Amino acid sequence: xxxxxxxxxxxxxxxxxxxxxxxxxxxxxxxxxxxxxxxxxxxxxxxxxxxxxxxxxxxxxxxxxxxxxxxxxxxxxxxxxxxxxxxxxxxxxxxxxxxxxxxxxxxxxxxxxxxxxxxxxxxxxxxxxxxxxxxxxxxxxxxxxxxxxxxxxxxxxxxxxxxxxxxxxxxxxxxxxxxxxxxxxxxxxxxxxxxxxxxxxxxxxxxxxxxxxxxxxxxxxxxxxxxxxxxxxxxxxxxxxxxxxxxxxxxxxxxxxxxxxxxxxxxxxxxxxxxxxxxxxxxxxxxxxxxxxxxxxxxxxxxxxxxxxxxxxxxxxxxxxx
Amino acid sequence: xxxxxxxxxxxxxxxxxxxxxxxxxxxxxxxxxxxxxxxxxxxxxxxxxxxxxxxxxxxxxxxxxxxxxxxxxxxxxxxxxxxxxxxxxxxxxxxxxxxxxxxxxxxxxxxxxxxxxxxxxxxxxxxxxxxxxxxxxxxxxxxxxxxxxxxxxxxxxxxxxxxxxxxxxxxxxxxxxxxxxxxxxxxxxxxxxxxxxxxxxxxxxxxxxxxxxxxxxxxxxxxxxxxxxxxxxxxxxxxxxxxxxxxxxxxxxxxxxxxxxxxxxxxxxxxxxxxxx
Numbered sequence: 001x002x003x004x005x006x007x008x009x010x011x012x013x014x015x016x017x018x019x020x021x022x023x024x025x026x027x028x029x030x031x032x033x034x035x036x037x038x039x040x041x042x043x044x045x046x047x048x049x050x051x052x053x054x055x056x057x058x059x060x061x062x063x064x065x066x067x068x069x070x071x072x073x074x075x076x077x078x079x080x081x082x083x084x085x086x087x088x089x090x091x092x093x094x095x096x097x098x099x100x101x102x103x104x105x106x107x108x109x110x111x112x113x114x115x116x117x118x119x120x121x122x123x124x125x126x127x128x129x130x131x132x133x134x135x136x137x138x139x140x141x142x143x144x145x146x147x148x149x150x151x152x153x154x155x156x157x158x159x160x161x162x163x164x165x166x167x168x169x170x171x172x173x174x175x176x177x178x179x180x181x182x183x184x185x186x187x188x189x190x191x192x193x194x195x196x197x198x199x200x201x202x203x204x205x206x207x208x209x210x211x212x213x214x215x216x217x218x219x220x221x222x223x224x225x226x227x228x229x230x231x232x233x234x235x236x237x238x239x240x241x242x243x244x245x246x247x248x249x250x251x252x253x254x255x256x257x258x259x260x261x262x263x264x265x266x267x268x269x270x271x272x273x274x275x276x277x278x279x280x281x282x283x284x285x286x287x288x289x290x291x292x293x294x295x296x297x298x299x300x301x302x303x304x305x306x307x308x309x310x311x312x313x314x315x316x317x318x319x320x321x322x
Numbered sequence: 323x324x325x326x327x328x329x330x331x332x333x334x335x336x337x338x339x340x341x342x343x344x345x346x347x348x349x350x351x352x353x354x355x356x357x358x359x360x361x362x363x364x365x366x367x368x369x370x371x372x373x374x375x376x377x378x379x380x381x382x383x384x385x386x387x388x389x390x391x392x393x394x395x396x397x398x399x400x401x402x403x404x405x406x407x408x409x410x411x412x413x414x415x416x417x418x419x420x421x422x423x424x425x426x427x428x429x430x431x432x433x434x435x436x437x438x439x440x441x442x443x444x445x446x447x448x449x450x451x452x453x454x455x456x457x458x459x460x461x462x463x464x465x466x467x468x469x470x471x472x473x474x475x476x477x478x479x480x481x482x483x484x485x486x487x488x489x490x491x492x493x494x495x496x497x498x499x500x501x502x503x504x505x506x507x508x509x510x511x512x513x514x515x516x517x518x519x520x521x522x523x524x525x526x527x528x529x530x531x532x533x534x535x536x537x538x539x540x541x542x543x544x545x546x547x548x549x550x551x552x553x554x555x556x557x558x559x560x561x562x563x564x565x566x567x568x569x570x571x572x573x574x575x576x577x578x579x580x581x582x583x584x585x586x587x588x589x590x591x592x593x594x595x596x597x598x599x
Contacts, residue, residue, distance in 0.1 A: 143578035148571035259444035281448045301440045
C-alpha cells in the first residue's frame with residue numbers, strides 16, 4: 001500500500017515537471033519575446049531591470065539551459081515579479097489563495113452534500129417523479145454556463161430582492177480592520193451558491209448510478225427479506241458503499257471547480273485567484289499568469305492524487321488489485 | 323394487445339427527438355445567415371424590453387438582441403465544430419498510437435493524457451489563447467488542445483479490443499499493411515464511438531468557448547459572440563435590464579441541451595443495450 005502511494009507520488013512529480021516543461025515550451029514557441037512580454041509596453045523599465053529579466057529568462061542561453069535556470073528559480077520560490085501589481089508573484093498568490101479557497105471549499109462541501117443526498121433520493125425512488133426531476137435538473141445543469149447562472153442569481157437576489165450585495169468580497173469603502181465577519185459571509189454567499197448549484201449535478205448522477213447498483217445487489221435483497229426498513233438499508237449498506245466513490249469523485253472535481261470559480265469570481269467581482277488570473281491574462285502579465293497556472297495545477301493534481309488513493313488504496317477490496 | 327402500436331417504437335421516438343433537436347439547430351443556423359446585419363446598427367430604440375418587434379429586447383445602443391444572440395450562436399457553433407473536429411482527429415491519432423505501438427508508446431500517451439487532464443482546462447485555455455495572441459485562432463487552438471483526452475482513452479480501449487480480433491489477424495497474414503488495416507478494419511469498427519464522442523464533446527466545447535469569450539479572451543468586443551454579449555450585459559444588470567442576460571443565456575442552454583440530446587439519442591440508437599441504464 002505504501003508502495004502504491006509512492007508510485008503515485010512519483011507520477012505526480014513527473015506530471016508537475018512535465019507541466020512546467022509544457023508551459024515553458026509554449027511560451028518559448030510563441031512568437032513573442034519573453035523579455036518584451038514581461039516588460040509589456042512599459043517604457044519606464046530601466047536597462048538594469050531589462051538586464052534582470054534577461055537573466056531570469058536566460059535569453060542568451062540554449063532553450064534547455066533556459067528551462068533549467070527557470071525551473072531552478074521556481075523551486076527556490078522565485079516566481080518573478082508581477083507587472084500589474086509590482087510585487088512578487090508568490091505574495092500575490094498567497095494573498096488571493098485564501099479568498100479563493102474559502103469560496104471553493106464552501107462550494108465543494110455544499111455541492112458534495114446536496115449532490116450526494118439528491119443522488120441517493122433519486123436512486124431510492126428510481127423511475128418515480130422525483131427521480132425524473134432530479135435527473136432532468138442534473139442534465140440541464142451540465143448544459144448551463146456557470147457565469148450565466150451567476151448572472152441570473154445576481155439579478156434575482158441582488159437586484160430584485162436586494163438580499164445580497166452585487167459584488168466584491170467586502171463592502172466597498174470600508175477599512176480592512178472594520179470588516180465584520182457577517183459582511184464577508186454576506187458577500188460570499190452568492191458566488192458560493194453559484195458554484196455549488198452547478199457542482200451538484202456530477203455527484204448526484206454518479207451517486208445515483210452507484211446507489212442503483214447497490215440496491216440491485218443480492219445483499220440488499222437479503223436485507224429486505226430480513227425486514228430492514230428503507231432507512232436501515234441505506235444506513236447499514238448503502239451509505240458505506242456509496243460514500244467513498246462520491247468523495248473521491250469530489251476530489252477529482254477540483255479542476256472543474258477551479259475553472260468554475262474563475263467564472264464565478266469574474267461575475268461577482270470577487271477578488272480571488274481566478275479573477276486575478278483573468279486580469280493577468282487580459283493585461284498580459286505573464287509572470288503572474290504562469291505562477292497561478294502552476295499553483296492551480298498543483299491544486300488539481302493534489303485533488304486527483306487524493307481521489308486516486310481513495311479509489312485504489314482505502315477501499316479494502318482494492319488492496320490486492322493495485 | 324399491443325399490435326395497435328406496431329410501427330411506432332422507442333427507436334422511432336428516439337430518432338424523432340434527435341431529428342427535431344437537429345432541425346432546431348439548423349433553424350438557428352439558418353436564421354444566423356438570414357437575419358440582416360441592419361438590426362445590429364445603432365438606433366434610437368434603446369433599452370426596450372422584449373416585445374413582438376424585438377423578441378429579446380434591445381440593448382443600450384438600440385441593437386436588436388435577438389439578432390445579436392443568433393449571430394453569436396452561429397459563431398459559437400462554427401468555433402465548436404472546428405474545435406471538435408480537431409480534437410477528434412487528435413484523439414484518434416493519440417488513441418490509435420497508444421493501442422498499436424506497444425507498451426512504451428502507451429505509457430507515454432497515458433502520461434500525456436494525465437497531464438492534460440490534470441490541468442484546469444480553463445486555465446490552460448487562457449494560457450494558449452494568450453500565447454496564440456488572441457483571436458478566433460487562439461480560442462480554437464486552446465479548446466481543441468484540451469478536449470481530446472477523454473475520447474483518446476475511449477479510442478485506445480476500443481482499438482485494443484478490435485486489434486486482436488480474428489479478421490484482423492487474417493487480414494494481417496494476408497499481407498495487408500498496417501495502414502490498410504487501420505483504414506479498412508479498425509477505424510470503421512470504432513466509428514460509432516468516435517461519432518458519439520464527437521457529438522457529446524460539442525456541448526463542452528461550446529460551453530468553454532462561451533466561457534472564454536465571457537472572460538474577454540480572443541475576440542474583439544464588436545464581435546457578436548454569446549460570451550461577449552453576456553459580459554457586456556453584466557454591467558447593465560444593476561439598472562434592471564434583465565432581458566439582456568436572461569434570453570441570450572437561455573438560448574445558449576437550449577442549444578447545448580439539444581446537442582447533448584442528439585448525442586445521447588444517437589448513442590442509445592447505436593448501442594441499444596445501454597438504453598436502460
